[in-house]
Amino acid sequence: MNNIKDIRDKQNENLRNKPNKEKALAAARRAAEEMRATKHIIVKEPNQLASGKSDENGNMIWEEIEHDEK
């Protein structure tokens, strides 16, 4: 895991001054590779995959973002 972080940090450093398109493509490729790497341990995504907050009536609600949130 540490190796993955080191590689990621190194890649991010190398991309720091690159154009946005290169940054986005590198990040997307890495994300695809990371997801592909987990396919062998996960058989299937849950059928009811969902995330988010609702009120008591089922309406979608969201918090205002706090100033100190990182």
Added chain:
Amino acid sequence: MKEKLEKQYDIYRIEALRTANEILSSQRNGVSLTQADNRAYSAFQKWENNPHRAKTWDWPNTYMSWKLQYPKRFEAAAWKGGKLVGLSLGRPTYAGTGLRLNFIEKAPQSEISLLDITYIALSAYAALIGADHINIMHPVNAFVRDYYVRKGFSYNAKSDCCTRRV
């Protein structure tokens, strides 16, 4: 100010989805991503009242509200074979160092891996706006939460979100 931000971040949204679609097309799984538009709202009606949904969320109204309020939002509609298979919506954290995925929902009885697909676009968008982590907010149940954790996210009980560095 809001209009200027909307234009600026629309370029990022388009670029993030274009990049994700480039990766997805190379995977040859027939999945693609677009922004949430009238076509997505219309397609959503086909599964809006499906009893197998985890939540009965009203996506079109929420999208329209977010489009007016949050110019820096992330939004994506996932498609396979002309069918809408997932929707997602998020925005950067206050300091802009992270990207929150506030809502995501896979279409009922859909056989895709929505997280994998969405994560590619989220990562591209995070890179474009300078965010270094992604938070998926409020997984709807323990199965979904554990799935994110097995996919490499860390669960934070205090804020009820799953986080991953990008």
